[in-house]
Amino acid sequence: MRVSRLFSQTLREAPNDAEAISHVLLLRAGFMRQLASGIFSYLPLALRSLRKVENIIRAEMDAIGGQEITMPVIHPADLWRETGRYYDIDAEMSRFKDRGDRDMVLAMTHEEVVADLARKEIKSYRQLPQLIYQLQTKWRDDPRPRSGLIRVREFTMKDSYSLDATQEGLEVQYRAHYQAYFNIFNRCGIPTVAVAADSGIMGGKVSHEYMYLTGVGEDTIVRCAECGYSANAQVAQFRRSDAVAGAALPMEKVATPATKTIDDLAKLLDVEPRQTAKAVFFMGRYKKEEGVGDEERMIFAVIRGDLDVNETKVANAAGALGLRPAQDDEIKALGAVPGYAAPMGLKDVLVIADESIVAAPNLVAGANEEGFHQRNVNYGRDWQATTVADIASARAGDACSRCGTGVELTRGVEVGNIFQLGSRFTDALGARFLDETGRAQSIIMGSYGIGVGRLLACVVEHSHDDGGLVWPITVAPYHVHLVSLAKADGDARTAAEGLYAELTARGVEVLYDDRKENPGVKFNDADLIGCPVRITIGDRGLQNGIMELKVRSEAGKGAEVPVGEIVAQVEAKLAQLRAAIEATVVEVPYEV
RNA sequence: CGGGGUGUAGCGCAGUCCGGUUAGCGCACCUGCUUUGGGAGCAGGGGGUCCUCGGUUCGAAUCCGAGCACCCCGACCA
Numbered sequence: 001m002r003v004s005r006l007f008s009q010t011l012r013e014a015p016n017d018a019e020a021i022s023h024v025l026l027l028r029a030g031f032m033r034q035l036a037s038g039i040f041s042y043l044p045l046a047l048r049s050l051r052k053v054e055n056i057i058r059a060e061m062d063a064i065g066g067q068e069i070t071m072p073v074i075h076p077a078d079l080w081r082e083t084g085r086y087y088d089i090d091a092e093m094s095r096f097k098d099r100g101d102r103d104m105v106l107a108m109t110h111e112e113v114v115a116d117l118a119r120k121e122i123k124s125y126r127q128l129p130q131l132i133y134q135l136q137t138k139w140r141d142d143p144r145p146r147s148g149l150i151r152v153r154e155f156t157m158k159d160s161y162s163l164d165a166t167q168e169g170l171e172v173q174y175r176a177h178y179q180a181y182f183n184i185f186n187r188c189g190i191p192t193v194a195v196a197a198d199s200g201i202m203g204g205k206v207s208h209e210y211m212y213l214t215g216v217g218e219d220t221i222v223r224c225a226e227c228g229y230s231a232n233a234q235v236a237q238f239r240r241s242d243a244v245a246g247a248a249l250p251m252e253k254v255a256t257p258a259t260k261t262i263d264d265l266a267k268l269l270d271v272e273p274r275q276t277a278k279a280v281f282f283m284g285r286y287k288k289e290e291g292v293g294d295e296e297r298m299i300f301a302v303i304r305g306d307l308d309v310n311e312t313k314v315a316n317a318a319g320a321l322g323l324r325p326a327q328d329d330e331i332k333a334l335g336a337v338p339g340y341a342a343p344m345g346l347k348d349v350l351v352i353a354d355e356s357i358v359a360a361p362n363l364v365a366g367a368n369e370e371g372f373h374q375r376n377v378n379y380g381r382d383w384q385a386t387t388v389a390d391i392a393s394a395r396a397g398d399a400c401s402r403c404g405t406g407v408e409l410t411r412g413v414e415v416g417n418i419f420q421l422g423s424r425f426t427d428a429l430g431a432r433f434l435d436e437t438g439r440a441q442s443i444i445m446g447s448y449g450i451g452v453g454r455l456l457a458c459v460v461e462h463s464h465d466d467g468g469l470v471w472p473i474t475v476a477p478y479h480v481h482l483v484s485l486a487k488a489d490g491d492a493r494t495a496a497e498g499l500y501a502e503l504t505a506r507g508v509e510v511l512y513d514d515r516k517e518n519p520g521v522k523f524n525d526a527d528l529i530g531c532p533v534r535i536t537i538g539d540r541g542l543q544n545g546i547m548e549l550k551v552r553s554e555a556g557k558g559a560e561v562p563v564g565e566i567v568a569q570v571e572a573k574l575a576q577l578r579a580a581i582e583a584t585v586v587e588v589p590y591e592v
Numbered sequence: 593c594g595g596g597g598u599g600u601a602g603c604g605c606a607g608u609c610c611g612g613u614u615a616g617c618g619c620a621c622c623u624g625c626u627u628u629g630g631g632a633g634c635a636g637g638g639g640g641u642c643c644u645c646g647g648u649u650c651g652a653a654u655c656c657g658a659g660c661a662c663c664c665c666g667a668c669c670a
Contacts, residue, residue: 012619012631013604017663028603037662092669109670143593143668151669200670209670218669324593324667414670451670485629520630527630538629548629 001044001478003513003525006030008043010525020216022460023148025469029528031477038145038153045529046456048477050156053452054135056187056474057158064176066131066160071113073137077103079112083428087287088321094141106139111202111425111447114161118443119431125165128433128443131173133160135452147216149457150413156453162446165433170420170444174206177418177448178590181210185415186584188455189472190462192415194591195221196231198312199419202447206420206592210450211412212458221412222394226405228591234312237390238407239399243304243360244275249376257371260339262305265373269364276305277357277365277377279341281331284320284350298326298334301391302343303354304363310393317352317389335368342368344383353385354392413458416450463553469530470553473577478511480570481531481552483523485538487516495547495563496537502567508574527552532577533570534558549573 008030018024026032031046042050058068077095080086086093086105094106107113114132122128138157145151162173178194185192190212197209209232211221222236223229231237259265266273282299299318301309315323328338334349336342342365343351357363358379365377377383397406423442426432432440456475463470473479480503484496493514500512511531513522519538526534536548536558547566550558551573561569 009602009620011603015603016598016605019664034662090668138670140670142670144666146664155670157670202670322668417670449670454670483629487628518628518630518632520628520632523630525631536629540629 001511003511004515006044006511008045010528018148020147020150020457020461021464022150022457025460025464025528026148026457029469029530032149038142038151040149040152040154040453042453045477049456049471049475050452052475053188053455054156054158057135057184057450057452060180060184060187061131061133061158061160064131064173064180065129066133068134069132070134070136071107071110071117073107073139075105075107075113077105079116079429080105083112083115083425084287085112090285090322091143092141094139108138108140109157109447109449110134110136110159111161111421111445112429114163114447115425115429115431115443115445118163118426118445119429122163122431122433122443125433125435125441128163128165129169129173130163131160132163133158133448147457149453150216150461151218152453155451158450158452160448162448164444164446165435165441167422167444170422170446174418174420174446175590177446178208179588181416181418181448181450182588183585184450185210185212185455186586187474187581188459189474189581189584190415190455190458191584193221193223193230193412194588195223195412196235196592197417198232198234198316202419202421205422208418209414210416212415212462213410213412214458214461215411216461217411217413219412219414221410222407223410224400224403224405224407227400227403229400229402229407233394233409234310236394236407237401238392238394239401239404240304240307240356240392241274241399243356244272244362246361248361248378248381251377251382252375253367253372254375255371256340256373259373265364266305269373269375271364273306274304274360275363277343277360277363278303278305278307278309279343279366280309281326281336281338281341282311282314282318282320282323283326283330284315284318285322285324286320297350298330298348299323299350299352300336300341300343300346301352301354302357302365302385303392304356304360307354307356308393308395309354310391313389313391313393314352317387317391318350337366337368337370340366340368340370340372342366342374342377342383343385344368344374344377350387351383351385352391353379353388355388355390356392357385358388413454413461414451415455415458416448418448419446421445421447464530467524468528471530471532472581473532473574474581476530476532478509478531479533479574480508480510481526481529481534482510482512483519483526483534483536484512484514485519485522485536490539491542492537492539495542499535499537499547499566503570506567506571508570533573535566535570551577 011028014024164170192210194208199207220233280301283296284299286295362376367374396409426443486492534550546560548558
């Protein structure tokens with residue numbers, strides 16, 4: 001491709017509304033342009049890189065038996081009603097009517113369509129297992145797109161779906177994805193970790209998220225350096241510190257004016273925070289039926305005072321689709337006193353208690369009266385929870401649930417996820433097969449996603465410098481950026497045109513800067529666009545019989561290469577870069 | 593949805609507080625000449641619903657009201 005003919009232009013200055021480095025560089029280098037919040041056009045350079053990512057994904061999916069298909073972007077709402085997700089999912093799914101007044105939705109994922117295909121196509125155990133996948137547009141009306149391609153509303157996702165006769169079969173396909181995903185991310189040049197995750201709207205039990213660790217990430221990951229335990233903070237487990245032991249004492253009301261926080265309270269009564277009980281109120285959203293608004297229920301979460309409540313865990317324990325903090329007037333409406341709420345004597349409230357509460361005797365809890373607390377509150381004797389569960393958030397330094405070492409918290413971007421779905425969707429849609437004995441059985445499903453654009457953004461976050469992008473060879477839009485310093489016909493131009501033609505003929509992808517620009521402009525653009533290898537051809541070098549070959553990722557001046565050796569040296573360098581990436585593709589032990 | 597911020601040429605910005613010639617600067621773009629190995633120089637030139645609608649006023653980019661868009665933090669989410 002000739003730069004003079006390239007559709008996009010580079011920008012000297014970044015648009016003011018770009019903050020994340022991947023966003024800034026992809027805009028400046030002319031890879032993409034924003035149309036609306038979370039909606040982007042991908043220009044020729046970006047599309048080339050995206051296609052390469054997609055082809056890496058295809059190769060790995062095909063290698064584990066995947067068959068590529070394409071499913072519709074627009075689905076009839078009835079299909080989503082059958083699985084119930086039409087009601088479970090809120091405004092994130094966009095809905096509209098077609099001309100026949102039929103309810104339709106924009107696809108945010110494809111479990112429903114796959115289960116529908118399965119019920120129509122799969123009749124016999126002989127047809128199983130299957131693995132189908134697609135690379136296709138998703139629309140998720142995210143309330144808060146941000147950071148360029150890291151979180152968008154319209155995006156391309158690779159989603160694959162496994163269909164199996166048995167749970168064991170599902171696990172085989174799940175493990176195949178587990179490794180294939182590492183292969184994909186490594187080939188794209190980014191390190192990732194697989195972490196235990198919440199399954200969210202997918203349901204199911206086992207799932208992993210693949211995290212690229214970076215400060216710009218929005219997910220918090222709990223990791224143990226000692227034993228390797230890693231989990232999304234939403235579900236991360238840890239060992240709670242011991243409670244202060246003692247025989248149960250009689251309850252005793254004490255005046256505690258103006259103690260809205262646990263710290264104030266502990267100080268006033270001269271106890272440790274872990275000797276108190278903390279109450280947090282949420283409104284939980286429950287399944288919405290046709291034509292009816294959200295049904296909300298008050299949830300009262302109780303946890304030991306030294307711990308923090310984890311909303312995802314509370315929602316799961318309470319069976320709610322989502323939570324929001326309760327307002328003071330909602331709390332009062334139930335007869336509780338904000339700041340002094342007691343778990344005792346509440347009615348019509350779902351009480352979720354953390355495991356830490358049950359084992360801790362003689363806690364200080366609210367007295368349900370402004371300015372008063374109760375001492376010596378004991379679980380079981382004085383109050384009961386609807387559910388006792390793990391609803392605590394792990395913090396840095398908390399003891400690892402496996403080995404007891406202090407855990408670390410890091411931030412990450414989720415570039416992929418894998419779910420063992422089981423038969424939730426196939427049961428809902430009646431997707432069954434006949435087993436060897438002629439009995440109908442539910443098809444067992446798994447689903448597996450990778451955000452292609454987000455992955456590309458992570459590659460940029462991982463690989464750039466002050467000059468711009470530094471593409472791994474595997475996803476670079478072009479292999480070679482050929483800079484011709486010639487502004488008019490002459491030896492340099494002839495040599496550049498000749499090399500461009502020769503490399504292209506040999507299958508090397510070349511971006512050829514044939515513009516009549518000053519050298520500085522061309523070098524800066526080459527650095528910004530970030531192709532792995534740059535060749536510079538100028539009259540000065542040619543007079544000495546050399547061209548310059550520089551590797552983008554290596555500092556310093558490039559190498560002077562005799563004209564006659566340039567093609568061979570370029571090919572050798574490209575092979576070397578490929579080999580370096582390939583060396584990162586290794587077996588990763590499977591961890592649940 | 594809550595909090596904060598920003599909307600003036602393709603990009604970056606000034607002008608707005610305190611209303612008043614023809615709305616300005618840098619980069620980018622076009623023409624010519626010169627220059628030519630790390631964002632060149634000179635000269636000439638094109639490009640604007642000053643986010644939108646309404647109001648105040650002799651007069652609005654500027655003041656008032658409403659709305660919209662985009663960004664950041666949070667809620668939320670994959």
